[in-house]
Amino acid sequence: MKIATWNVNSIRVRLDQILEWLQKENIDVLGMQEIKTPDDKFPYNNFRDVGYNIESFGEVGFNGVAIASKLSMEDVKKGFVLDARDQKRMISCEINGIKIINVYVPNGKNVGATDYYYKLDYLAKLKEYLSSLLKSTNRIILMGDLNVALSDLDVYNSNQMGFKIGFTSPERNAMKDILDIGFFDACREFHKNEKIFSFWDYRANSFLRNVGLRVDYILMTKEIFKKAVFCDIDAKERAKRGSSDHAPLYAQIND
DNA sequence: ATGGCATTGTACCAATGA
Numbered sequence: 426m427k428i429a430t431w432n433v434n435s436i437r438v439r440l441d442q443i444l445e446w447l448q449k450e451n452i453d454v455l456g457m458q459e460i461k462t463p464d465d466k467f468p469y470n471n472f473r474d475v476g477y478n479i480e481s482f483g484e485v486g487f488n489g490v491a492i493a494s495k496l497s498m499e500d501v502k503k504g505f506v507l508d509a510r511d512q513k514r515m516i517s518c519e520i521n522g523i524k525i526i527n528v529y530v531p532n533g534k535n536v537g538a539t540d541y542y543y544k545l546d547y548l549a550k551l552k553e554y555l556s557s558l559l560k561s562t563n564r565i566i567l568m569g570d571l572n573v574a575l576s577d578l579d580v581y582n583s584n585q586m587g588f589k590i591g592f593t594s595p596e597r598n599a600m601k602d603i604l605d606i607g608f609f610d611a612c613r614e615f616h617k618n619e620k621i622f623s624f625w626d627y628r629a630n631s632f633l634r635n636v637g638l639r640v641d642y643i644l645m646t647k648e649i650f651k652k653a654v655f656c657d658i659d660a661k662e663r664a665k666r667g668s669s670d671h672a673p674l675y676a677q678i679n680d
Numbered sequence: 681a682t683g684g685c686a687t688t689g690t691a692c693c694a695a696t697g698a
Contacts, residue, residue, distance in 0.1 A: 434697085435687060459697085461688065486688050487696065532698050572698070590698055626698075628684035638698075670686080670697085 426521065426678045428454045430568035430643055432671035436460040439669055440468055444475055446662060450675060453495045454520060456527030458570045460489035484513045490527050496520050507550035509543060523649060524562055528569035533590045548599035556606050567608065567644040573600040578620050579639035591640060608644040611656035611676050623658050624671045632663055643676050652678045
């Protein structure tokens with residue numbers, strides 16, 4: 426099974442690029458974030474036409490998540506009590522007996538802002554949710570834009586990042602707490618000691634200068650990770666004209 | 681130190697992103 430996650434920054438603008446990539450890479454399951462489209466305007470049929478089941482959980486203007494899957498999705502869940510602002514940030518389903526959770530964690534705006542505490546609260550509640558889930562299954566994949574860079578290897582310049590949003594100690598600790606309850610950071614496991622990024626700002630030629638961050642993840646429980654063959658970031662998609670500011674991540678799991 | 685760019689809605693600008 427080939428799984429992927431991509432912060433697409435508008436599903437409507439990126440539709441052709443997404444469909445092309447899905448088919449080229451033969452992706453079975455794709456979690457998307459920042460679709461920026463309410464469900465009544467979601468391009469469902471474009472996905473169905475190329476062989477994907479599609480579920481979305483969107484809202485007007487911002488946020489929004491979706492899952493496209495060639496395999497049938499069971500127990501689709503949209504909206505969780507953990508979101509204090511009731512924004513459209515999480516969708517989950519079960520595919521081949523694996524619980525797949527697709528999440529778009531709040532970015533936090535500025536360190537110390539109310540949005541920052543909303544983000545920390547969200548991460549804490551996400552951990553609680555995953556902890557309770559682990560009592561009933563050890564087959565979980567958590568994918569998405571977690572908006573936190575874990576280590577020095579995940580930022581272009583750790584010296585300049587210490588007090589910036591996405592790299593403060595409380596955020597990184599919240600993320601480590603999630604890993605500590607039993608998740609493997611798949612991309613990092615396959616790229617030890619390597620600077621790898623999944624996001625490059627549109628501004629200041631960031632991509633060409635490789636000024637990036639790794640804030641997108643595929644996390645797997647041990648039960649799933651031991652079947653993983655690779656996990657990588659496809660920066661070629663970020664290089665394309667008119668792309669999202671995030672690149673897709675993809676992983677292969679052999680069953 | 682700031683803004684740099686792209687997207688959205690209702691729009692000729694403000695809000696959001698990270």
